[in-house]
Amino acid sequence: MIWDWNIVKDVFPLIFRAMWLTLGLTLACYAVSLVLGIIWTLLRRAPWAWFRWTVNGVLEFIRSTPPLVQLYFLFYAWPLVPHVGVTLSPIAAAIIGLGVHYSTYTSEVYRSGIDAVDKGQWEAALALNFSRARTWTKVILPQAIPPIIPMLGNYLIIMFKEIPTTASIGVMGMMLTAKMYGAQHWVYLEPFTIVAFFFLLLSYPSSLFVQWLEKKMNRRFDKNEVLHEAKQKGVVV
């Protein structure tokens, strides 16, 4: 088996075009997981124990099942379920499947951020007579979210690398494009190498960015550092 640049020239544009679908799908799944994640987190704080228990059970179930199985179920089995079953396009099934799966993880991340906010902040918000909604939007979330941005960023990268599983239900991303090209022309080395190259090209800088973000956030929330900066500026002595 020899590396053939002519094949590369032939297949590269196909995979490059498919990359946009992969990227778009990643962002769509990520958006679903971010929004749904915070909803789970808030539901898990409901005042009724039976409700929290149910939500936790559902989340545990979703988290403990492989995403591939969930994709197969959504795409092949869900349409056959009487009354509630609907037929989903591969892309819709992928967005729902991976979005919901990863929302169970982002929910944990949100929870850790919210738990880290000092109890006194809730009390101060209540003493100032904030409504519940304002307490969340003005006081709690602005403090809970920044420290967890790096962790959320990590899930973006992890999820991006999970997107090829959607090839199994027929999403024409980079993976399926390469596979079909291979099946047609009986060449696999170049297409899959290019796919791997694209994933590396996109995830590695992203992970560097997340690392940088993490350092920046840590510094922002290190009070001593802030105080140190303040001293240098002469705000406090």
Place this chain on the structure above:
Amino acid sequence: MTRPMVSYKNVRKSFGQIEVLKGVNLEIGEGEKVALIGPSGSGKTTLIRMLMTLEQPTSGVIEVDGTPLWHMEVNKKLVPANEKHLRNVRKNIGMVFQHFNLFPHMTVLENCTVAPIHVLGLSKKEARERAVEMLEKVKLGDKLDVYPSQLSGGQKQRVAMARALVMRPKVMLFDEVTSALDPELVGEVLEVIRELAHEGKMTMILVTHEMEFARDVADRIVFLDNGYIVAEGPPEQIFEYSSNERLKRFLSRFRLHSVYPLTTRSV
């Protein structure tokens, strides 16, 4: 006494098996300054936390300006209050906390304008004017755009006071506001409270371990021990003439000087 602003009627509070307040009756008049003193665990902080609606009484009724706080009247019967009722009564009350609880992600000015804007519905300009006025009153007019982490403890506590004052509550609660401060910073905070007290309009309830200060500022001292109000009266009577053994034992732990000659110290 003028008309009652706050009244506790047979209020009890338990945390699990432990009853921290065992039937408290207390009336506080409009504009009155009351200092709650007593050993730790005596229930004095719980007493004001219930008034701030941070803790719900196990039984009994608390009224603010004639309106039940934790209850509302439906068909002439008292039923547990809903969130709307609580918010409506709560707007009369402000609180300053032991650990300041400033919002770290907001500047000093934002700390003092966020509630006026989003709770009282003031315009940004009005809120700013009010906040600046109060921050100048607590002598922090030059720190408007600074973040809390850049302030000393005493400065933080003064911001917290301004933040509560901009809401113009009828009743202000001070929960051991100097306990978390370095000794040299206590004075500046007490000075601000003293000035507020001398303005006279606001009803103030202070939980404090600063006996000198309580004696100086309060119209009335309430001594709690083990969940009961054991003694109450004007400062002079409490610090000088009380014959209550538990009170005398408690006061003997503090060194008190000047103002009144003390007879309670030798116990």
